Amino acid sequence: MDQVGYDTYCKLLDEVVKEIQGVEVKEEIDVQIDLNVSSFIPDEYIENSSQKIEIYQNIALARTEEDIQNVTDEMIDRYGVMPEEVNNLLEIARIKELCKNAYVIKISQKRESIIFNFNADSFNMEIVDTLIKKYRNEIRFSPGKEPYITYKVPENTDTVIVKKVKEFLKTIVEGK
DSSP states (O other), X not given: OTTTOHHHHHHHHHHHHHHHHTOOOOOOOOOEEEOSOOOSOOTTTOOOHHHHHHHHXXXXXXXXXXXXXXXXXXXXXXXOSOOHHHHHHHHHHHHHHHHHHXXXXXXXXXXXXXXXXXXXXXXXXXXXXXXXXXXXXXXXEEXXXXXXXXXXXXXXXXXXXXXXXHHHHHHHHHHO
């Protein structure tokens, strides 16, 4: 597991289980998220490292809002009210799923800008018009072999970043 990374390990394990069950496994887009948001499970919330790994695995394997809500409910039942960092971790899982529907393969943050890199094979140029109408001067589109959009978000709190990224992705998904 140390050699391939935890997310990849969970993904491979999930694929093997589905293959054994006879469920068709379609290749998933591997989305990279690099936002300046505190998203982890603090030791004060879950002290036991094996339980913590189990929760991380459940979050990594969550594919739908229902899956994420089930993990949330389980954590609240077992450990009580979630700290902000855990809530952010679940929001990142939601963002990953939105990215897959929006054909975004990577999100990164540099100071006040969030960069959305798109899968060039699936990118729809018409969405750029929709985004420009809604966001005007807040975005800059860079076409090319690997298209990306830079979105300026002046307030850099965890809550604002997560909210703005989710809203932006939902606009893309709804505009497809």
